[in-house]
Amino acid sequence: MAEKNMVEAINDAMLEEMKRDPRVMLLGEDVGGGGVFRATQGLRDEFGPDRCFDTPLAESAIIGVAIGASLNGIVPIAEIQFADFIHPAMDQIVSEAARLRYRSNGGWGCPITVRAPYGSGIHGGPYHSQSIEAIYGHVPGLKVVCVATPYDAKGLLKSAIRDPDPVLFLEHKRAYRLYRQDLPDDDFTVPIGEAEVKREGSDITLITYGMMMHHSLKAAETAQDEDGASVEVIDLRTISPLDKKTVLKSVEKTGKALVVYEDNLTGGFGAEVAAIIAQEAFEFLDGPVTRVASPDVPISPYAGVLEEYLLPNPEKIAKAIRDLAAY
Amino acid sequence: MVTVKDMPGILGLTDSQSLDIYYKMVLSRAASARQRVLQRMGKGSITYSGEGHEATQVGTAYALTPGHDWIFTYYRDVGVVLTIGMTARDVLMAFFARKEDISSGGRNMPSHFSHPKLRIVSEGAPVATQLPHAVGTAFAGKLRGLDEVSMVWFGDGATSKGDCHEAMNFAGVHKLPVVFVCENNQYAISVHWTKQMAVENVAVRAQGYGFPGVTVDGNDVLAVYRAAKEAVERARRGDGPTFIEAKTYRLVPHSSDDDDRRYRSSEEVEEWSEKDPIPRFQAYLEGHGLLDEKTRDELTKKAAEEVDAATEYAENAPLPDPETALRHVFAEEEVA
Numbered sequence: 001m002a003e004k005n006m007v008e009a010i011n012d013a014m015l016e017e018m019k020r021d022p023r024v025m026l027l028g029e030d031v032g033g034g035g036v037f038r039a040t041q042g043l044r045d046e047f048g049p050d051r052c053f054d055t056p057l058a059e060s061a062i063i064g065v066a067i068g069a070s071l072n073g074i075v076p077i078a079e080i081q082f083a084d085f086i087h088p089a090m091d092q093i094v095s096e097a098a099r100l101r102y103r104s105n106g107g108w109g110c111p112i113t114v115r116a117p118y119g120s121g122i123h124g125g126p127y128h129s130q131s132i133e134a135i136y137g138h139v140p141g142l143k144v145v146c147v148a149t150p151y152d153a154k155g156l157l158k159s160a161i162r163d164p165d166p167v168l169f170l171e172h173k174r175a176y177r178l179y180r181q182d183l184p185d186d187d188f189t190v191p192i193g194e195a196e197v198k199r200e201g202s203d204i205t206l207i208t209y210g211m212m213m214h215h216s217l218k219a220a221e222t223a224q225d226e227d228g229a230s231v232e233v234i235d236l237r238t239i240s241p242l243d244k245k246t247v248l249k250s251v252e253k254t255g256k257a258l259v260v261y262e263d264n265l266t267g268g269f270g271a272e273v274a275a276i277i278a279q280e281a282f283e284f285l286d287g288p289v290t291r292v293a294s295p296d297v298p299i300s301p302y303a304g305v306l307e308e309y310l311l312p313n314p315e316k317i318a319k320a321i322r323d324l325a326a327y
Numbered sequence: 328m329v330t331v332k333d334m335p336g337i338l339g340l341t342d343s344q345s346l347d348i349y350y351k352m353v354l355s356r357a358a359s360a361r362q363r364v365l366q367r368m369g370k371g372s373i374t375y376s377g378e379g380h381e382a383t384q385v386g387t388a389y390a391l392t393p394g395h396d397w398i399f400t401y402y403r404d405v406g407v408v409l410t411i412g413m414t415a416r417d418v419l420m421a422f423f424a425r426k427e428d429i430s431s432g433g434r435n436m437p438s439h440f441s442h443p444k445l446r447i448v449s450e451g452a453p454v455a456t457q458l459p460h461a462v463g464t465a466f467a468g469k470l471r472g473l474d475e476v477s478m479v480w481f482g483d484g485a486t487s488k489g490d491c492h493e494a495m496n497f498a499g500v501h502k503l504p505v506v507f508v509c510e511n512n513q514y515a516i517s518v519h520w521t522k523q524m525a526v527e528n529v530a531v532r533a534q535g536y537g538f539p540g541v542t543v544d545g546n547d548v549l550a551v552y553r554a555a556k557e558a559v560e561r562a563r564r565g566d567g568p569t570f571i572e573a574k575t576y577r578l579v580p581h582s583s584d585d586d587d588r589r590y591r592s593s594e595e596v597e598e599w600s601e602k603d604p605i606p607r608f609q610a611y612l613e614g615h616g617l618l619d620e621k622t623r624d625e626l627t628k629k630a631a632e633e634v635d636a637a638t639e640y641a642e643n644a645p646l647p648d649p650e651t652a653l654r655h656v657f658a659e660e661e662v663a
Contacts, residue, residue: 025470050470051470055497056493056496056497056500058493058496058497060459060489060493061459061462061490061493061494061496061497063459064456064458064459064462064463064490064493064494065459065460065462065463065466065494065497066463067459067460067463068459068460068461068462068463068464068465068466068467068477069463069464069466069467069470070463070467071397071448071460071463071464071467072397072463072467072468072471072475073471074466074467074470074471088489091453091456091490092456092459095451095452095453095456096451096453096456096460099451100449100451101655101656101657101658102434102655102656103431103435103439103441103449103451104430104431104434104435104443104449104655105428105431105432105433105434105655106654106655106659107429107430107431107441107442107443107449108441108443108448108449109658141656141657143657164657164658165657165658
């Protein structure tokens with residue numbers, strides 16, 4: 001066992017996968033020098049500049065070239081420096097990577113992993129803070145993963161690299177160095193498409209992912225201590241395909257559902273989760289399916305006071321738990 | 328502008344290869360024309376034609392090694408895929424959107440070709456997205472030490488797209504074995520090339536990416552073939568990309584939904600019909616004693632028969648099973 005933070009766990013996952021499989025390579029902006037978050041630290045020294053490859057500053061080409069390389073015996077990990085900058089590559093991700101298998105009737109596949117740090121809480125301003133998972137989680141043919149713990153990050157990144165289809169792998173940047181966790185020395189994976197109950201409870205089901213999972217765990221402790229409310233916290237980990245089974249099973253037990261996400265409220269991925277619960281667990285519900293999310297303004301303004309005002313935090317989540325518990 | 332007046336032999340083509348090129352052009356024309364007729368008969372929703380582009384398409388594709396080199400086409404490239412090894416039946420199966428359509432099983436529009444064994448990569452409809460893919464296969468080939476070449480075709484409109492710039496820059500920086508072929512037919516649907524670019528020959532842009540660009544008469548199949556052959560050889564020996572601009576003209580509307588009388592004169596179409604690449608190559612072959620009337624008629628008849636048989640087969644082939652519309656979103660487990 002070794003103690004690792006999330007960014008180190010991600011680095012280890014790539015190191016181990018590149019050692020395991022000579023077809024795996026990494027490409028992106030500044031990845032050779034270790035990347036702006038140091039996620040690719042040491043990989044160029046270990047594998048050389050061809051396998052830890054500095055591309056021109058051109059997001060569409062990074063993804064487009066990765067798609068092409070994946071057709072010709074390479075297993076590419078494409079890094080987009082910030083999720084906020086992925087939009088020029090949307091055509092390549094949505095129209096090409098995600099549709100290639102379908103439109104060719106299974107004739108071609110596209111085994112690429114697109115890594116991108118996302119999320120706010122680091123004073124990143126409106127262009128280093130965005131949550132993009134709902135935009136891409138809407139796209140058939142694309143898997144979308146949101147990680148926030150070292151163990152999940154390492155295990156899910158390995159699964160993504162080994163997956164035969166394109167995976168958008170979103171790493172919450174506020175969670176990169178949040179804490180350390182003991183990780184097994186042996187190879188392990190976490191399956192894509194499986195949520196995890198991070199805290200068991202009986203009164204309310206709280207469904208979340210990303211940095212909000214950490215805030216939700218804190219809020220759940222507060223609710224337990226102060227109000228005696230028992231909150232079950234589910235970390236979705238994968239947005240698409242969504243693990244409905246784990247969500248519905250818990251809601252059937254508790255009868256109350258609180259969905260917490262960092263993205264803007266309207267059309268955020270939590271809205272889909274809420275709709276599924278409303279449709280498929282209606283008769284188990286004992287209160288309104290409730291959402292806690294950021295208001296519909298661009299997330300996040302740079303000044304700390306503005307950012308904190310907008311984002312969900314443990315206090316806001318605890319209040320929502322209290323209200324729902326009292327319903 | 329490069330033109331070739333040499334014998335095909337000087338280009339390394341045997342007599343039978345020259346006739347094969349001619350036949351591919353004739354077959355391509357017949358396949359396009361047939362689809363237009365079938366569409367008018369209500370047998371398909373839409374067609375895209377390659378008519379007028381045959382010299383450009385067959386001439387470039389003929390310089391490649393089928394099944395070894397990588398093919399990235401756009402919707403006009405029926406002549407490319409027929410040259411690489413797809414059949415008229417494959418083309419018509421896509422037109423009729425049949426179950427066994429190799430390109431997409433009826434999922435993609437007609438003329439959006441794919442053939443994995445021939446390394447013809449499935450094409451989408453957004454313009455220029457295939458250029459970075461061609462750079463990507465070339466990049467992989469270089470990393471893996473292979474001698475494969477990627478060739479990518481696109482229209483003049485595509486040169487305005489960001490993906491065109493990003494792909495050419497990437498290929499130039501890393502000297503990748505990729506050949507960019509711009510089929511400049513002077514119109515992006517209705518928009519004239521003068522509203523698309525501020526240079527007379529878009530091939531000059533290649534210089535800005537650090538590799539050669541050449542403008543050829545896209546209706547002269549031997550000139551096109553020569554440029555492509557040089558570009559492919561250059562790529563294969565590790566000297567990097569080439570941009571080929573082939574000036575040509577589509578003799579019919581953009582698609583079966585387009586009325587080209589809105590934006591170009593009948594005089595202009597007439598003028599370019601006189602430069603039709605097929606009679607032109609035919610005259611060349613006849614002038615050099617490589618083709619006589621009998622052989623010409625035989626080849627024309629052979630192409631017509633091939634398209635007839637393809638049409639009959641495809642029209643009677645089964646449709647996709649409706650419930651298969653849910654399949655192939657993701658990789659499926661192998662069924663034993």
